[in-house]
Amino acid sequence: MSTATPLRTARPRKLRVAHELHELESTNPRLAKVLRWTWARPMPVLIGIGLVVGVLGGLGRTDGDQVLFRAAGVGMLGPGFLDVFANSxxxxxxxxxxxxxxxxxxxxxxxxxxxxxxxxxAAAHGALVAWLTVSAARRAASATGAWARRAEWVVGLSIVVGGFLYTSQTADHPEELLVGLLVVHAAVSAGRSRLVQAALLLVLATGVKQWAPTTGGILLAGRRVRDSLVAITVLGVGIAVLYLPFKLWGDMNTFSLQWPFPDHTWLDRVPGMPGSSDWTQRVVQGLAAGIAGVGVAWRRHGSVLVAVIASVAVRLLLDPLRLSYYWVALAAAMLVWLWSSRSPGVARTRWWFTLLLPCLTFAPLVADTWWWHLETLVAVGLPLYCLAVERSDRRTAAASVPGERDPLGSAA
Structure with a gap:
């Protein structure tokens, strides 16, 4: 994780917040007490909000894929367990x-x-997303010595009420956000040198959706070859345990699905690419995403979260079918990195990114052609920005600094 010197204006700004709260305690002690109580409890508050947003998302959608998923899940509780993937x-x-x-x-x-x-x-999904988001932000900020309470609130509110949770719910694919948050947790564990724990979290994420192993480059963080080999073995064995029984003893057609291929993308001009998007192309995407993640994770310095951002961004860059909910995992990783970083460069821009990232959920509202190209710029630009700012910090950082503290009374 990055340990660059924090922005010089951070402490005065935090002292001003504490001063304003102190003034409020003099004029309206009851309100000040409520604010302190709320500020100190982001997890239960945001889980409650997640439940509400989940209900709204459930009411605002026309059940499609989730009906199929629930039926398939119920079918797994009977004799058809190993045939659940007969439907491609x-x-x-x-x-x-x-x-x-x-x-x-x-x-x-x-x-x-x-x-x-x-x-x-939908309500259960909302509560689970809120819990995973707040805990990921807290773990990432604690690992870098950043202001954890602020990270919990900003990242939590951004995901839960910033459109990402609602978009994934109304698109009938809240699992995309779940797997993204699990991968973020895995990256935080890898950054703390807990590579086996990171591998187990990736196995769990793979049990949610199959793209999770494309972020497996995080297991190379720290260049500890022996530990990385053990973690990679755990990941491989875990994936085999999850999926091989369905392939060997069940009726599994997962890899026969073909997705539609839009005709307004630059990918349709690449020889051999136009037509249907099948699992061959998915494997190519996964390999490219994995290589990108390995290259970033192999650095001697910088946050492991950037490896996740790079992997997910490359996978989206090479996917001709860019649905709105595809981007929620990238947004989650980016937000956690922004608010757990102590980089001066990040501190100057984190609010701008936080306010602009929800625009990724606007895809259903705008024309596909130019929006697709804008998403291409996002997929290229976000990881390059992360790498550039961490490289700049590495060149200018003078020394490690003590952890930030919460001006409202609790530790970071």
Whole structure:
């Protein structure tokens, strides 16, 4: 993780916040007490907000893929367990499907209508996303000595109410945000030299969706070859345990799916690319994303989160089908990096990125042609920016600095 010197204006700004709260305690002690109580408890507050946003997302969508996912999950609880992937449209991991099936069965015991089951599942997704987001921000900020409480609130609010959770819900694919947050947790563990823990988190993420191993470059963080080999072995064995039984003893058609290929992209001008997008192209995407992540993670300095940002960005860059919910994982990794970094360069721009990133959720509202090219610039620009600012910090950093503290009374 980066340990660059913090921006010089950070301390005066934080002291001003503390001073203003002190003034409020004199004029309105009850309100000040409520604010302090709320500020000190981002997790329960944001989980509550996540539940509300989840319900709104569940009410605002027309059930499509989630109906299929719930049915497949329920089917895994019976004799058809190993045949769950007979339907090639199920490009979802078995862990996610199984847990969704168990949840569906439990809720159905209440004899609720199917629509209510869908809303309940959406609410559960919202609460889980909020928990994973806040805990990821806290772990990442604590690892760098950044202001953890601020990171929890800003990243949590950005994901939960900034459009990312709602977009993934209404698109019927909240699992994309879940797997992105699990990968972020894995990167934080890798940055703390807990490579086996990172590998296990990647296995869990792969059980949610199959693209998670493309970020496996994080297991090379720190250039500890022996530890990395152990972690890579754990990842490989874990993925095999998750998927091989379905391939060997079940009816598995996961890799026969073909996606539509838009005709307005620059990829349709590349020889051999136009037409249908199948798993051959997905493998090429994954290899390119993995190589990018390995290259970034192999650096001697800098945040492991940048390796995740690079991997996810390259995968999106090479995907001709860019749906709105594809971008939520990249946004989650970027936000956690922004608010856990102590880089002076990041401090000068983090608010701009935080305010602009939700624009990625606007895809359904604008013309596809120029928006696709704008997303191309985002996929190229974000990782390059991260690498450039960390390289600049490395050149100018003079020494490590003590951790930031929360001006409202709690430790960072």
């Amino acid at each position: 449209w199920l490009q979802i991991g078995p862990v996610y499907l199984l847990l969704l099936g168990v949840f569906t069965v439990i809720v159905r015991l209440l004899q609720l209508p199917d629509a209510a089951v869908g809303v309940a599942a």
